[in-house]
Amino acid sequence: SQTVEVEEKCNESKEDSEDEPMIKKSKKEPVENEGKRRASIKGSSQSETVQKDHEHKQKSDLQCFECEYRSRSVMAWKAHLRIKHSTTPDLAGYLLRCDCGHESRAHEHSYKCPISNFTVIREGNGPIRRL
Template sequence: FAGILASKFAAREIFSFLPTRFLFPTSPNAQRVSTIRNGNFLPAIGESRRKKRISSNGEVDDSKKVVKKYMLKKNDTEMECPECDFCTHSVSSFVDHLRKKHSTTPPLAGISFLCECGHESSSENHGRKCDIANFTVIQRRVGPIRRIEKKVKTPQKCILCDVTPTTIAGYITHLQLHHKTTLVLSGIYLKCACGFEFHSQKTVGQHYKECDRREFT
């Protein structure tokens, strides 16, 4: 028994000087691979999953531990929709209901969420920071609610062929590639839904940065 024990210690001293790749060759089918660090066998895969950082003295360093953000919790008070009989304990569900069912948003509908801490807002972002996060629905404006304007696409047919470009940039590119002409040469201009007129391609990029409308005539 003493001889077996001595041989184990001798093998351990020898293996501690060998690179890990010679002792435990990696394989895509390997379920668990161990590595040697300071003479101790540690589960490599398990250690990587925990993302623990081990210092030179063997202690675990949690200084770079990821802190999870606050998650929205359910509201203690039931919130009722002012337009129908919908009720929920979730601010996110309430906002989604307004958008999908009534095509509106809290600011458009004149609705705000009053927290018990005194904070009032038109979104659910406060619930991620407040420990209380218990809201009451407050309707600040009386009367018909304003709704989100539905954008109606009105594709404009090319004046030289039957192709229908869907954007101003696409229309200009179509003229250049297929008809070898430009807005100036063809004597036409395009008008954005906001009222801005395009007489050349130079103003398209700058206008797109300032306007989110894409319909044109």
């Protein structure tokens, strides 16, 4: 159960003058519904935020054209290209097209756009350059 500190004033020494502050001791008393109310409010706001983000992010399905790898994270997709295929989106000629119409090779657009659902497109038909 949750506890709330209740301040209790204590006058143990007679030498203290009335102008000086009193000595405070804390006493803990149980409070029944305080923690439950806070938890329910906190939980509902977090779940709503996660749900809204999940609705937007769920449409993104970034695929690798060289293998069967798929990811919903731009950073994970870029890391996959770098580690497995020794290339970058710029060298390979890949673009990220957002549902809002913006095309870029960088992931910074995902921080600015409220939609940020990306599709990978190939810029040219030439060979993929490697590092």
